[in-house]
Every structure is written in structure tokens, then in C-alpha cells.
Amino acid sequence: MLVGLLAYGGLLWAEPILRMNTTGQPPLNTAAQDGFMDEVAAAAFRRIGYPLQTIRLPAERGLKNANRGLIDGEMSRVAGLERYYLNLIRVPEKIMDWEFVVFSYKPVELHQGWAGLSGKSVAHVNGWKILEKNLPVTTEVTKTSSAEQLFNLLRKRRTDYVLYERWGGRYLLRDLDMNDVQLRSPPLAVKEMFIYLHNRHQALVPKLSAALVAMKKDGSYAQLEKKHLLPLK
Numbered sequence: 338m339l340v341g342l343l344a345y346g347g348l349l350w351a352e353p354i355l356r357m358n359t360t361g362q363p364p365l366n367t368a369a370q371d372g373f374m375d376e377v378a379a380a381a382f383r384r385i386g387y388p389l390q391t392i393r394l395p396a397e398r399g400l401k402n403a404n405r406g407l408i409d410g411e412m413s414r415v416a417g418l419e420r421y422y423l424n425l426i427r428v429p430e431k432i433m434d435w436e437f438v439v440f441s442y443k444p445v446e447l448h449q450g451w452a453g454l455s456g457k458s459v460a461h462v463n464g465w466k467i468l469e470k471n472l473p474v475t476t477e478v479t480k481t482s483s484a485e486q487l488f489n490l491l492r493k494r495r496t497d498y499v500l501y502e503r504w505g506g507r508y509l510l511r512d513l514d515m516n517d518v519q520l521r522s523p524p525l526a527v528k529e530m531f532i533y534l535h536n537r538h539q540a541l542v543p544k545l546s547a548a549l550v551a552m553k554k555d556g557s558y559a560q561l562e563k564k565h566l567l568p569l570k
Contacts, residue, residue, distance in 0.1 A: 353387070354387075354388045354389070354390050355382060355387050355388070355389050355390070355409040355410070355538070356390045356391075356392055356408045356409050357378065357389060357390070357391055357392070357408065357409055357410050357411065357412045357532070358391075358392050358393070358394045358399035358402065358403060358408055358410070358411050358412065359374065359375075359391055359392075359393060359399075359411070359412040359413060360393070360394075360395070360396045360399065360413075361374055361412070361413055361505075362484055362502075362505045362508075363505065363508050363512075364504055364505070364508045364565045364566065364569065365413075365433075365502075365504060365505065365565075366391065366393075366412070368393075370390075370391045372565065373433075373504070373561055373562070373564075373565035373566060374412060374413055374432060374433065375391055376561050376564075376565070377432055377433070377549075377552070377558065377561055378391075378412055378432065378532065380548075380552060380557065380561075381545055381548040381549050381552060382545065382548075384548040384551070384552075385541060385544040385545055385548055387541070391412065392408065394408075396464060397464075399411060400414075400418070400422055400425075401422075403422070403424075403425060403533065403535055404422040404423070404424045404425055404535070405424070406424065406535050406537060408535075409534060409535055409538060410425070410532060410533050410534040410535055410538070411425070411532070411533040412432070412532055413432055413433070413435075413530040413531070413532070414427075414530065414531060414533055415467075415528050415529070415530065415531070416529060416531060418533060419533070422533075424535055424536050425533040425534070425535060425536070426533065426534050426535075426536050426538075426539055426542050427531045427532075427533050428531055428532040428533070428534065428542055428545050428546050428549070429531075429542075429546045430531075430545075430546040430547075430549040430550050431529040431530060431531050431549075432530050432531060432532055432549065433530055434527050434528065434529055434530065435502050435503070435527070435528050435530050436502065436503035436524040436526075436527050437465075437467060437468065437500060437501070437502060437503075437524060437525045437526045437527075437528070438500070438501065438502075438503050438506065438520055438521065438522070438524045438525065439454070439459075439498050439499070439500055439520075439521040439525065440488070440491065440498070440499050440500075440501060440506050440510070440518050440519070440520055440521070441491070441497060441498045441499070441518065441519060441521060442491070442494075442497075442517065442518060442519070443497050443498070444519075444521070445457070445498060445521055447521055447522065447523055447525065448523065450525060451471045451472060451473060451525055452473060454472060454473060454476050454498065455473040455475045455476060456473075456475050456476065456477075457476055457477065457497055457498055458477045458479075458496050458497045458498065459472065459476055459477065459478055459479070459496060459497070459498045459499065459500060460478070460479040460480070460481060460487055460490050460491070460495075460496040460498070460499050460500070461478070461480060461481075461487065461499065461500040461501065462480070462481055462482070462483065462484060462487055462501070463480040463481065463482060465500075467526060467528065468500050468525075471525070471526070479495070479496050484501060484505060484506075484509055485509070485513075487499050487501065488501075488506075488509050488510070488513055488515060488518075489513075491515075491518065492513070492515060498521075500525065503520065503524070504566055504569060506520065507520065507569035507570075508569060511569065532545065
């Protein structure tokens with residue numbers, strides 16, 4: 338078993354680096370690999386003796402590459418993908434919850450859930466299936482290719498409501514100096530997000546799950562929440 342560095346025949350052999358795809362945005366994932374999920378995943382993998390490298394591929398390509406074994410897995414996906422991508426195994430302990438929420442200048446009544454957006458002008462990033470599947474058919478929908486475009490539509494009043502992930506939206510509001518925009522509650526949906534590994538790493542799945550559980554018990558997970566997420570509340 339390889340742990341850390343092993344010497345053999347005068348040479349040093351390193352534990353193989355695991356390459357995981359993510360489609361998350363700041364503050365969850367960053368190009369420098371120092372976002373919240375970046376650091377949670379890296380810490381969990383370190384606990385089981387593996388270094389982690391994060392890469393960024395489009396959502397569908399990332400899943401296909403992970404399923405084919407071209408990369409080692411996906412950092413944050415909803416449960417159930419293993420039914421469609423048969424070579425992927427879900428790590429049972431979630432990495433975090435994603436809240437899909439509404440940001441707007443105008444108030445909106447959301448206690449009826451998605452139905453509260455019926456007849457409204459809304460925008461979201463193209464390809465977010467949970468939004469595409471649940472919006473009422475009477476909703477006037479604009480789709481963008483990036484989150485920045487999404488919030489700029491709201492800034493220019495070209496849409497009344499934008500739908501996005503809670504923490505990424507909070508980060509963009511601060512980054513774009515849109516402090517007068519409000520996050521509306523309750524969330525439209527809350528989804529548990531999980532790490533998926535290619536099945537060649539099946540032996541790592543219970544170990545990684547246990548590492549995530551241990552991080553939540555010993556306070557290290559909460560420390561990363563405090564560092565990355567609490568300043569955006």
C-alpha cells in the first residue's frame with residue numbers, strides 16, 4: 338500500500354494525484370483551488386493519503402470523462418447519477434447542500450415554491466436542469482451562458498428575478514457591488530451534493546466518506562464554513 342512517498346530501488350514514488358472535475362464557482366470553487374469545496378475535498382483526500390487536483394470541464398463533458406475513467410471523478414453532483422453513469426460510485430457522505438434561490442430587486446411570494454414564479458420574468462444559467470424542469474410553463478425565461486451575464490441582466494432590469502445557487506449568488510452580489518439586490522426566501526430547492534469516484538477507486542469510497550464524517554465531527558468542516566461562507570451571510 339502506498340502512503341505518502343515510498344522508496345524503491347533508490348527512487349521515490351509518490352501517491353498518484355487524483356483529478357476531480359468541478360463546475361462550481363467562487364466561493365465554492367476557484368481557479369486557485371482555494372474555495373470552500375476545494376478545501377473540504379482536498380482535506381478529506383489528504384486524510385486518506387491522496388493529493389487532489391481540481392480541473393474544470395463543462396458539466397456534461399466532465400461526467401462523461403469521469404464515467405470513461407479519463408479523470409478520477411466529480412467533486413459535487415446530486416444523488417442518483419450512478420443510475421445513468423454506471424462506472425461512477427457516489428461517496429455516501431455529502432460534501433454540502435446547495436440551495437437554489439431567487440435574487441431580485443422586486444419582492445416575490447415563494448411559499449408556494451416554484452409556482453410563485455408563474456407569469457414572472459426570470460433568468461438562469463443555461464444547463465441547470467433542476468431549474469429547467471421545475472419552472473412553470475407560464476414563466477418568461479431567459480438563459481445565459483455565465484453567472485456574470487445573469488446578474489448583469491438583473492442589474493440592467495432586463496429580467497425581474499434571477500435563479501442561482503445561494504453562496505455563488507452572494508459572492509457575485511458583493512463582487513459586482515449589487516448590495517441592493519435581495520436573496521428571497523424560502524429556497525426553491527435544497528439538494529445534497531456528493532463526490533463521485535470512478536469505480537477503479539471503489540476501495541477509497543468508504544474511507545473518503547469516513548473522512549468527511551470525521552471533519553464534520555472534529556470541527557474542521559465548520560472552520561472552513563466560517564472562513565468561506567459566513568462572511569457572505
